[in-house]
Amino acid sequence: METLRIERVGGQGDGVAQTPAGPVFASLTLPGETVRGRVIDGRAEEIEILSPSPDRVAPVSPQYGDCGGCSLQHWASGPYLEWKREQVRLALARERIETEIDPTVATPPGTRRRLALHARRGADGRAVLGFKARRSWRLVEVRECPIADPRLVRAFPALAQVADAFLEHPKSAPTLHVTWTLTGLDVDVTGVERRSGGLSADARTRAVAAARRADVARLSLAGETLMAARQPQVMFGPATVALPAGGFLQAVPEAEAAMVERAVAAVKGAKKVADLFCGAGTFTFPLATVAPVIAADASDAGIAALKAGVKTAKGMKAISAEARDLFRRPMTPFDLKGCEAVVFDPPRAGAIEQTAQIAATRAGVVVGVSCNPQTFARDARVLIDAGFRLERVTPVDQFLWSTHVELVGVFRR
Structure with a gap:
């Protein structure tokens, strides 16, 4: 066993101790703590905290330490949010970018409206729902979840009954993508074994019956609707939108509102706006209260x-x-003619091809929304090299107690 002094928290959420043999990573530890553990290949195992940090707080989840979902739940809010801000600064620094970085926008517990619940067959034969264990494929059963909307949590037992039908094949590893909408639960299931013929007619019937008992608004299998008692709906600005089966939706309404507010404020005064990677209109409709909008996304x-x-x-x-693959066929300056502002919210991989086209337009304002500070910084460098200035960045803590950071960046020529 070795005694270690934790100096910082790394990008993956582990505490980092510097030793003569190199850095050692220790899960669930904080800067300033002295810990003891068995070091194997640069990781500390069987960790005992000898001297806790004053910033350590009592975790609120009964699954803390086993569940892999909340790796920073033991950290006080102030330093935790500042750490997320620092991750954005570090990502920008790697591209030699300096700008004003706002304090991280916090989101409260109990507000997550979208969860991916893994389903497995328990030792007693019943269907079990939960999240992956820390650094493992093992499933941790979850009966309570402090980050989730309580209405989702209350539905867990009924959703386990829905999941049971999708465990028909021993190779199936179903995931229930559950979303709370204005009209109730929307459930899209992925990970069902297909090579052996997919879900049988009997299993489909049982799944639909369980979904009706659970008062699920819609049940779908990889985007194919199996049952729709009601159309799942969400509000984007002044519009009511029917959410596509398996469609993307920001996980936390408060985080979505914070990002939308900053995007709309940045484009005010523009006579025409483009919304790229628009999904079903998260930003499109609020932007359309300011100016006409051209929207594009790969999802039909x-x-x-x-x-x-x-x-x-x-x-x-x-x-x-317009339905358009913006990776293979990005919107060109000709397509964006007349757009004085552009908003783009790409997937984690970023949008280097589309960013290059935006840089060549005459737009005076660009708003980048991202769930990956590294790819945001890469794309930002393209815009800066084309004559834009990154005016400010606002980190948003959409995924509470995780290492993920969302952000909104505003560029002006």
Whole structure:
């Protein structure tokens, strides 16, 4: 056993101790703590905390330490949020970018409206729902979850009954993507074995019956609707949008509102705005309260939902939407002609091809929304090299007690 002094928290959320043999990573530890553990290949195992940090707080989840979902739940709010801000600064620094970074926008517990619940067959034969264990494929059963909307938590027992039908094949490893919408639960299931013929007719019948007993609004299998008692709906600005089966939705409404607010404020005064990687219209509809919007996304279902949502709102400027793969066929300066502002919210991989096209437009304002500070910084460098200035960045703590950081960056020529 070795005694270690934790100096900092690394990018993956582990405490880091510097030793003559190199850095040692220790899960669930904090800067300033003295710990003892068995060091194997640069990791400390069987950790005992000898001297706790004054910033250590009591975790609130009964699964803490075993569940891999909340690796920073033991850290006081102030230093935890500042650490997330620092991760953004470090990512930008790697691209030699300096800018004003706002304090991290916090989100409260009990507000997560979207969860991915893994389902497995327990030792007693019943269906078990939960999250992956820390650094393991093992499933941790979850009966309570402090980050989730309580309405989702209350549905866990009924959702386990729904999951049971999808465990028909021994090779199936179903994941229930559960979303709380204005009209109730939307459940899309992935990970069902297909090579052996997929879900049988009997299993489908049992799944639908369980979903009806659970009062699920819609049940789908990899985007294919199995049952729809009600159309799952969400509000984007003034519009009511029917969420596509398996479609993307920001995980926390408060985080979404913080990002939308900053994007809308940044583009005010523009005569025309582009919203790229628009999904079903998270930013499109609020932006359309300011100026006409051109929207584009690779999802046909998302664009169809956006177009249908236009009919539900009043007082908006014109919206035109196009289904288009912005990685293979990015919007060009010609496509974006007349757009004085561009908002783009790409997946984790970023959007280097689309960013290069944005840089070549005459837009005076660009708003980048990202769930990955590293790819954001890479894309930001393209815009800066083209004559933009990164005015400010706002980190958003959408995924509470995790290492993930969302952000909004505002660029001006």
